[in-house]
Amino acid sequence: MLKTVLRQNSRLLILSLFFLVGIPVQKSIGQNKTEEKLNLAQEYYKTEEFDKALELYRDLSKNKNLIPNIHENYLTILLNKEEYKEADKYLKKVVKSNPQNAIYNVDYTRVKLLEKDTAAADKSIDTFIHQVANNTTKLRYCALYCIDLSLFSYAEKCYRTGEKNSDEIFYYELADLYAHWGKYDLMIDEYMKLLLIKPDQLEYVQMALQDRLLTEEDFELLEPKLLTLVQKNSNMTVFNEMIVWYYLQQKKFYGAFVQARALDKRLRLEGYKILEIGRLAKNNADYKNASKIFQYLVDRYKEYAVYPVARKYLIETKEAIVKSTYPIDKDQILSLVNDYQQIIDEMGITDQTGEALRNMALLQAFYLDEKDEAIVELKELINNRAIPKRLISQAKLDLGDIYLLKDDPWEASLLYSQVSKANKEMKIGHIAKLKNAKIYYYTGDFKLAQSQLDVLKLATSRTISNDAIALSMLISDNLNLDTTSFAMEAYAEVDLLIFQGKYIEALESYEQMLVDFKGHSLTDEILWEKAHLLIKLGKYEEALEPLKEILEFYGDDILADDANYLLGTIYQDHLNDKTEAMEYFKNHLIDFKGSSYEVDARKRFRQLRGDNVNKS
Structure with missing residues (x-):
């Protein structure tokens, strides 16, 4: 050539x-x-x-x-016409003239395979590899052509010969070969060998594994290998870092925490890596493990900069646990308020403790009926000149929420409008607009609510945009199908009762709506919200009925997969009925393919079945 x-x-x-x-x-x-x-x-x-x-x-x-x-x-x-004899004769002549040409030799081998003469094919490629055994460039070129033709075992011979006869490393090439071959176990081995001699390639290896291990089963091949490497190479940190990364990808936060503790001690990271893992656990609603991680930091790092942050996160995590455990335990709420008050008493009202004061005020207002005390505390925060504008805006939104709690929607709207004007193109400004739109919705002014929601549909925050779209669709779908707005007005009023924590009253109103507006397009929404209210009241057995009604009568509608998944979690997490839970998760994988709950439903089903799924 x-x-x-x-x-x-x-x-x-x-x-x-x-x-x-x-x-x-x-x-x-x-x-x-x-x-x-x-x-x-x-x-x-x-x-x-x-x-x-x-x-x-x-x-x-x-x-x-x-x-x-x-x-x-x-x-x-020639090959398309299956003229193998002619191809064989042609290539013999070409190879004879060009004995060290990889393309011609591999093509001759390919023809021998098509002629079903495996022995001749092996002999041909072995002869070529032997001829160029000390030429790593030709070996690499031959291997790449073999991979292109899916002749993976011959490519492997090329790379292994190169390894044997030179000082060059072939870990990158072999890992790539095994990825194409589908031998992910061997691919992982090559990447691990690479890290042993080049730990600085950690980020490259992580990206490659993330791109290539696409199924849960393949990704789980990593764990036993990494644990073995950590034990065998205790003098290296790269495998500790790898297994922390692995556990975080799998959302196994406690496992990541255990490995990060060893890294933290060795590298003297002063708790920051552990804090980050705790924060990720908290953000992913793994409050149980997040609480353990923050407690560890609070107990062991009192003299370090992470301590006040870990302490605040610990209380916030405990709060999340209390709020998601039904029925709400008021003694636990009082304990949280005391924890927040202790931080404020120790450090005063500062940028760092402002969030603690906000959280304390909201607990007092929404769970202890101490609205007036909460208003005084938030106003003190808002009038403190040392507090940054971002936190003041957030406190104003909280104050607006408490006025809405006190049935004073227009005072709430005034505060929301102030925040919206002061933060026009920022996320908090969009949140304020959404809250204002909800006030119009609660008070039955659906046209004004929709005009606000139409603007928010274009918000840069996906969460705000999705919330605006959902509420707008709820209004338009149910008003367009009805000659009056009575049902929609009644539904919005119950939504306000739920916001105000008046669950018994809201439940009674839903029951009445199911009678007064029988067969209305809002029925599935009412059943869904009714189930959630019953869960908040700790009535898990009763919550099953409305969810089953959704599946029976609205099985093709948008809430069906939500209802099916929630039924499974109630049976598993609260009623300890393994058989029923498995049935619902199994049905989810069959009837609701592509559902946003599919991954978690599969994981829960496998755990219930007894598969070796790490829950950490």
């Missing part, structure tokens, strides 16, 4: 010189005819006139210099 390119370049140089000095150049008649024949053959190939092209290629193949130009097309036609 290289000789041909050089020859062509030399010819161009000579022709250019002849042109410059005025010496006439004349091609031989034979050369012109050969070029015409070659061009015609290539044209026949392009237009898929393969029989005509084949005749020309047969003739052209007699000229050794033209082999690089015709090889690919000529061989493709």
Whole structure:
């Protein structure tokens, strides 16, 4: 190939010189005819006139210099026509003339395989590999061509020969080969070997594994290998970092925490890596493990900068646990208020403790009916000049929520409007607009609510945009199908009762709506909200009925997969009925493919079935 390119370049140089000095150049008649024949053959190939092209290629193949130009097309036609004998004869001659050309040798091997002569194929490739055993460039080129043809075992021979006969590493290439081959276990081994000698390739390896281990089963191949490597290479931190990364990808936060403790001590990270893992656990609603992680930091890092942050996160995590455990335990709420008050008493009202004061005020207002005390505390925060504007805006939203709790929607709207105007293009400004739109919704002014929601549909925050779209659709879908707005007004009023924590009253109103507006398009929404109210009241058995009604009568509607998944979690987490839970999760995987709950439903089903699924 290289000789041909050089020859062509030399010819161009000579022709250019002849042109410059005025010496006439004349091609031989034979050369012109050969070029015409070659061009015609290539044209026949392009237009898929393969029989005509084949005749020309047969003739052209007699000229050794033209082999690089015709090889690919000529061989493709022969193989497509299953003319294996002709291909065999042609390639024998070409290989003899070019014994160290990877393409020709691999193609000859390929033909022998098509002729079902495996022994001859193996002998052919082995002979070539032996000839170029000390030339890693040719070995790599041969391997890449083999991979392109899915001749993976031959590619492996090339790389292993290169490893054996040189000081070069082939971990990248072998990992790539095994990825194409689907041998992910061996691919992981090569990446781990790479980290042993090049720990600085950690980020590259993590990205490669994330791109290539696409199924849960394949990704789980990593854990036992990493645990073994951590034990065998206690003097290296790279495998601790790898297993922390692995556990975080799997959302196994406690496992990540255990490994991060060892890293923290060795690298003297002063708790920051552990804090980050705790924060991730908290953000992913793994409050049980987040609480353990923050408690560890509070107990062990009192003299470090992470301590006040960990302490605040610990209380917030405990709060999340209390709020998600039904019915709400007021003694636990009082304990949280005391924890927040202790932080404020120790440190005063500062940027760091402002969040604690906000959280305390909201607990007092929403759970202890201490609205007036909460209002005083939030106003003190808002009027404190040392507090940043972001926190003041958030406190104003909280204050607005408490006024709405006190049935004073217009005072609430005034505060929301202030925040919206002060933060026009910011997320908190959009949150304020959404809260204002909800006030119009609660008070039955649906047109004004929708005009606000239409603007928020374009919000940059996906959460706010989705909430606006959902409420707008709820209003439009149920108003357009009804000649009056009575049902929608009643539904909005119950939504306000739920916001105010008046669950018994809201439940009674839903029951009445199911009678007064029987068969209304809001029925499935009412059943869904009724189930959630019953859960908040700790009445899990009763919550099953409305969810089952959704599946029975609204099985094709948007809430069906939500209802099915929630039924499974109630049976598993609260009623300890393994059989029923498994049935619902199994149905979810069959009837609701593509559901946002599919991954978790599969994981829960496997855990209930007894599969080895790490819950950490």
